[in-house]
Amino acid sequence: MQAELAPITAKINSIYPLPQAELQLLVDSLERVTYPKNQLIICTTKVENHLYFIAKGIARAYCHAENQQVTFWFGQETDLILSYHSYINQQPGYENIELLENGILYRISDQALQSLYQNHINLANWGRKFVELELIKTEERLINRQFKSAAERYQELLAQSPSLLKRVSLKHIASYLGVTQVTLSRIRAER
Amino acid sequence: MQAELAPITAKINSIYPLPQAELQLLVDSLERVTYPKNQLIICTTKVENHLYFIAKGIARAYCHAENQQVTFWFGQETDLILSYHSYINQQPGYENIELLENGILYRISDQALQSLYQNHINLANWGRKFVELELIKTEERLINRQFKSAAERYQELLAQSPSLLKRVSLKHIASYLGVTQVTLSRIRAER
DNA sequence: TGAATTATTTAACATTTGTTAAAGGATGCC
DNA sequence: GGCATCCTTTAACAAATGTTAAATAATTCA
Numbered sequence: 001m002q003a004e005l006a007p008i009t010a011k012i013n014s015i016y017p018l019p020q021a022e023l024q025l026l027v028d029s030l031e032r033v034t035y036p037k038n039q040l041i042i043c044t045t046k047v048e049n050h051l052y053f054i055a056k057g058i059a060r061a062y063c064h065a066e067n068q069q070v071t072f073w074f075g076q077e078t079d080l081i082l083s084y085h086s087y088i089n090q091q092p093g094y095e096n097i098e099l100l101e102n103g104i105l106y107r108i109s110d111q112a113l114q115s116l117y118q119n120h121i122n123l124a125n126w127g128r129k130f131v132e133l134e135l136i137k138t139e140e141r142l143i144n145r146q147f148k149s150a151a152e153r154y155q156e157l158l159a160q161s162p163s164l165l166k167r168v169s170l171k172h173i174a175s176y177l178g179v180t181q182v183t184l185s186r187i188r189a190e191r
Numbered sequence: 192m193q194a195e196l197a198p199i200t201a202k203i204n205s206i207y208p209l210p211q212a213e214l215q216l217l218v219d220s221l222e223r224v225t226y227p228k229n230q231l232i233i234c235t236t237k238v239e240n241h242l243y244f245i246a247k248g249i250a251r252a253y254c255h256a257e258n259q260q261v262t263f264w265f266g267q268e269t270d271l272i273l274s275y276h277s278y279i280n281q282q283p284g285y286e287n288i289e290l291l292e293n294g295i296l297y298r299i300s301d302q303a304l305q306s307l308y309q310n311h312i313n314l315a316n317w318g319r320k321f322v323e324l325e326l327i328k329t330e331e332r333l334i335n336r337q338f339k340s341a342a343e344r345y346q347e348l349l350a351q352s353p354s355l356l357k358r359v360s361l362k363h364i365a366s367y368l369g370v371t372q373v374t375l376s377r378i379r380a381e382r
Numbered sequence: 383t384g385a386a387t388t389a390t391t392t393a394a395c396a397t398t399t400g401t402t403a404a405a406g407g408a409t410g411c412c
Numbered sequence: 413g414g415c416a417t418c419c420t421t422t423a424a425c426a427a428a429t430g431t432t433a434a435a436t437a438a439t440t441c442a
Contacts (some may be wrong), residue, residue: 059192062306072334084327094334117319120311126318128308135326136275142333143285149254150429163218169389178337183429185391341399360419374399376421389428389438408419 005030008106016129022122024075030106031118037097042083042097050107052081058167059101062175063094071175073097074164080130081105100168132134151181151187195246196221198267199297202269207320213313220307223298226290233274233288241298243272243336249358253366254285262366265355271321272296293360341370342378 008025012018018026030053035041041059042048056079061073061083072095073082083095105127117124132170160163165173174184200218203209209217221244226232232250233239245268252264252274263286267274274286308315335344345368349356356364364376 041371063334066333068338070334070337072330072337084323084330117316118312121309121315124312124315124319125308128315128322131319131322131326132275135322138326138329138333139275141262142329142336143254143256143261145333145336146261146366147259151271171389175337180430181390182392182431185431189391219394328439362419371400372420373401373422384441385442387438387440389436391434391436393432394430395427396424398413400427401425402423404421404423405421406419406421408417410415412413412416 004032004104005106007078008053008055012050012126015133016124016126018123018126022116022126023119025116026108026123027122029108029112031108035105037099037102039097039099039103041081041096041105043098044094047085048109051110051113052105052107054079054081055104055106057099057101057105058164059097059099059103060168060172060176061095061097063096070174072171072173072174073169074161076163076167077082083165085188092104097115100172126188150183151190153177154184154187195223195295196297198269199244199246203317206324207313207317208316213307213311214315216311217224217299217314220299220303222294222299225297226294227295228290228347230290230294232272232290232296235285236289239274240301242301242304243296243298243320245272246295246297248290248292248296249334249355250288250290250294250362251367252286252288260366262363265352265359265363265367267354267358271305291363300366308348313314336369341352341368341374341379344368345375345378 005027007161009023012023012026016136019190025115028191033052042061044063054075056077057080057081059075060071061075062069062071062119064070081097083097115128118126144156148156154173157173170188171181174181177184180188196218200214201212223246225242232243233252235254245266246331248267250266250270250272252266253260253262255261266288272288274288276285284327304318308318319360328375339347345364348368361379362373364370365372368375370378
């Protein structure tokens with residue numbers, strides 16, 4: 001359905017403008033799939049060979065540590081779901097990615113995407129630019145964690161992604177911010 | 192000098208194997224430069240328009256926060272120095288990168304690199320792969336900071352990069368690990 | 383609807399890490 | 413060599429965050 005895809009193609013072009021022909025090649029490779037809330041899209045036990053654009057829904061990536069889950073990423077409409085570890089190394093990764101709401105996704109097989117990258121230079125550069133932007137975001141989070149208090153990180157998230165707070169449980173927000181639920185509750189009670 | 196470049200070209204090829212012709216194009220674009228210890232290679236006040244391969248030396252990236260410096264990256268021989276923020280957004284970044292030892296670098300202008308990316312598909316894919324690997328490393332550090340204690344992070348760094356500990360002051364190591372010098376001293380004094 | 387589950391808050395206490403200050407070492411430079 | 417500077421450690425205390433447990437609120441599902 002074209003209407004569903006429009007925000008996704010707009011996002012793709014905003015990352016790195018693609019000639020119509022190459023954009024079309026990418027779009028033509030997409031397959032529409034739907035999954036229910038709580039569905040695991042990526043899991044640690046198998047190599048995932050698809051990447052997913054989110055048309056509707058919200059997802060979180062987490063990994064297991066000691067006896068807890070560590071949430072380190074959220075994705076919403078137009079975001080791309082992929083396991084970097086699985087995708088880049090072609091072996092099972094450390095991350096699980098699950099839907100937190102019923103979702104509509106458009107997926108492309110890794111094989112198809114690699115083929116596009118090998119044969120279309122603008123798509124290869126699109127892929128490069130996409131990862132560069134992801135890297136900056138991750139680097140900023142790492143740096144922020146070093147010199148901002150948990151309260152400051154919460155206030156920033158609230159300001160930058162208010163919709164996230166409305167759609168995701170505080171349990172997961174706390175983990176994403178790098179604190180316990182108890183600490184987050186304390187922060188929210190202040191003032 | 193070819194001998195100096197050999198480890199760098201080997202590293203380049205290990206990231207993503209390049210046909211000889213395209214590797215040569217990249218190598219031919221490199222210019223040898225030397226800088227003394229403490230030289231600022233990248234600074235926040237200007238757009239940096241070169242990327243640097245380290246042939247000899249060690250560098251650290253840091254940014255200013257409150258009244259302290261936050262060190263968030265180290266680079267050694269064969270590593271690539273660039274300011275992602277400056278390079279990706281084409282505006283002054285938040286990071287400074289300085290040499291901690293006298294260094295021999297091979298640099299390429301951003302303009303030349305972009306031109307290579309636009310015209311040579313294997314180089315474009317090399318650039319994509321390079322950033323993907325950087326992203327994984329950054330993501331892992333972010334996750335580790337969430338559920339490993341400062342002591343564990345120190346022990347891991349010691350095991351994975353013993354040479355780093357020998358070449359870099361503990362002040363910078365502490366910042367890289369996300370703790371104060373005092374905390375790092377305590378960790379080292381234990382047991 | 384109502385029971386069961388899950389999410390969130392609160393409290394008390396423990397632990398880790400930060401802050402400040404001082405002292406001892408190491409290093410570099412004239 | 414000796415002075416000055418910077419690095420590292422140690423100590424005492426403060427602040428932030430974690431842990432455990434319990435109470436309350438919200439949600440899910442039969």
